[in-house]
Amino acid sequence: MTMLYEGLPPAQRTVPQMLLRQAAMYADRALLTLGTTRWTHADAAPRAAQRAGALRAAGVGRGDRVAIMSSNRVEVLETFLGCGWSGAVAVPINTASRGPQIEYFLANSQARLLVIEAQYLDRLATVDLGKTSLQQIWVLDGSDAVGAIGEVPASAWPSEGPALEAEAVGPGDTLAILYTSGTTGPSKGVLCPHAHYYWWGVNTLRVLGVRQDDVLCTTLPLFHINALNTYAQAALIGCEVVFEQKFSASGFWTSMGACGATVVYLLGAMVPILLAQPEGPAEQAHRVRIGLGPGVPAEASAAFRARTGVQLLEGYGSTETSFVIGTALDSPRRGVMGWILPGFEARVADEDDVEVAVGQAGELLLRAQEPYAFASGYFNMPEKTVEAWRNLWFHTGDRVLREADGAFRFVDRIKDAIRRRGENISSYEVEQVLSSHPAVAAVAVYPVGSDLAEDEVMAALVVRPGQSLSLPDLAVWCESRLPHFAVPRYIDVLEDLPRTENGKIQKYKLRERGVSALTWERPQVPRKPSV
Template structure:
């Protein structure tokens, strides 16, 4: 498998990189050792102004591994991490990998039954929790959990929680030799958002993140002189992948606490970042802000921003001087679909990457012709470059990997040139009056209105017990818009049957910590007293 550009880039990143990491060395401890020998005291990562060099990363990994071992953690054991973007998160993650344990990062917003399920399902021996999130644990009541010990990050009341000893995270100086992990061993279990059922723990092997780093760095053209900046949460695949990009290429990663539209450009400039990472919804948010001298007062050349509607690509690049790279990947897969900037087509995810195969299939897994929508299924050529299944959920693993292809749950179209276009999540498709409606396509029209900052489209049930189209709209600051005016904008731009019946203006959309809109919350809330109904208003849609 050749995942890198065939020609040497301006940054010095070249096609020779994969051969310098033998297949058996595609584990995090082996990568840390090899890159420490190569880059020494150069900065690898900076989180909240706390830096770790390549040498530091090795040393801290060995020290934390020793502390974990002293706490009773053994190779193969799980360690749950509930922590925001702090250097301690990286230290624990590296220590787990060094010891051969499994890191289980948890979304810091998890609460109640979802959190209880994750804690029970992962069967972790140790919980490492930032002090400000301890209340989420105590809020579960007197539950029977698997933890034998709890470490806190930051000052907190220590002693015992649910009769489990609780102490502040130890800072030992003893170092432990690295466990001889294999590329197939699980390095992390990441839990899905669980929007259609219980959250599933995705088992991610060492080699999967190696290939995440290679594939992403290739498409972003990252070299050792680059400075990467992310404000996305470390407990998700996107930011973890960014760490591997820096580790593999010799670049430096800067991690900010969170995304701030008002402070984003100053952050890029302050850290002299050359590459950054956004989610699709963040691009229109940044474009909605008033023009500022900060817009191009930075050195950033490219952003990985999957899912950005086509109409925003040129506007973003022209205003901010940053190219947008689209693509496709999920926690279970890898950066499996994507194209180099010169080969991109705005609105398309790109072509399948070397080392992966993709099909578009119908409900019976039969491949559909180009131009016809269906579910995207993916499999890999390289061993362990995708997830190995769902932890403790064998039936869900079999279901998702049916016929030995991973079923993404995404509806896409492949064109004759091999480019894939995202339509919507299978569960987000709306069927009205016998017609299939793509929520994503309706959203693209809505966010094209000059007064709209963000939009989410979802189905609600009508009096006829079928789907009706509802839109939750976030307006730009200081503007006013009537629902009828918005539908006037929609009518010439979409089929009549896709024009929303229900419109509700909201301050913000419910999102995960990673900025993903939680449509299940909107569906559960449905029509409210503040919702505008075009049928009640007497608004007519022209066929």
């Protein structure tokens, strides 16, 4: 049965229309809880309109980019919705980013305004703001007299401006630029249209069977589409969403019980981490009925259900696409990515985009039947856009196979990317940091297996003649230049790297070699549990 939210006319598949619709349909129903902030569905449109007014007063116009670097706070969501209301473009930045990555995101997106939480201000010390288009910085928890950072004026987060009338944005207008890891080059800014955001919400609602009496709860960060999409789900169906500050393995089930969550969102590595916790009564003392768990191995999903009573649904999506493949409670079997969802087409193809036989592995190609249901390309990267969307299909870079009953099974990644603890890591960016060390002559970064069902980061390098290199010191070098999850866990020092006849590094040989008795392993310091 088609739900009301699925049948919105194309012109209404925009953030302003979604906000106005939810205010009219759901009014005083609870919408969100984020820290001490609570909104009803009627609150969202005025909040967006007033934040849009503040953005306009700061000189942010239609199409201008607004970068956001903050932990989960209501100001992040307010800025995101305010951008959508005014026709500006939100640019969320991963809070684990360091100086080089932040400078790249700001310069590439040509952001005019940066909204940044005070705890991350020190990250700007190594950013050359003169290479960016920044004209102003708003600081969350900053003093009233921040002054300037470099040559850019900085001030505390301003109060709401006069409510701005909703901009007449269309479903194909860009709502956000979401950076995804580069594979053979720098991170790419995915252009997310308004309708793309709408379809993220619709398709996730379909898969999870979200109801109006549900309470959605996510511990994932608001700089990822996963958490931003959770808001879209609540807005479209009229239910409630709770945003936690961060993921805490020890406190997860206590938090879920306290907020009354009925639907949860977990990434692959989070499930083994939760299962590694001591069993306790909180694992059963909750209302959670279903969870989204892409990338969770079948055995871990079964163990999770046995301990918690929660069925996790598998699925597949990317920042560029949407939730396009999924399972359901009544799926005939587990251990697969799932089946193609309505409104999408999938093909498993060879290197020439020719469809391969059932049961044969190939690259997963995807296509949407609705307008603007996928991203519209990569910002300022026309060549990469054409490469990814060639022959009218989006090329995922993932190797899969289609089984006889139509289910898709993940095999491995074609792209040179690494996924660790729910984060996509660009091997290229890690290689750039390692190769900048004066003692490193050549380097290759690649994934190796992890006991948490995802990847660990491994590097193989060659030391410059006449130089000595301390691997612990090299790890410290990386820690100041990379997000914590991207610092290599394993490092091999080799006389040379395997190469083709024309000099290209053969990473598959390094992956096959894997971790050996001679591999150096960075000591793993347990991260402090969240409180």
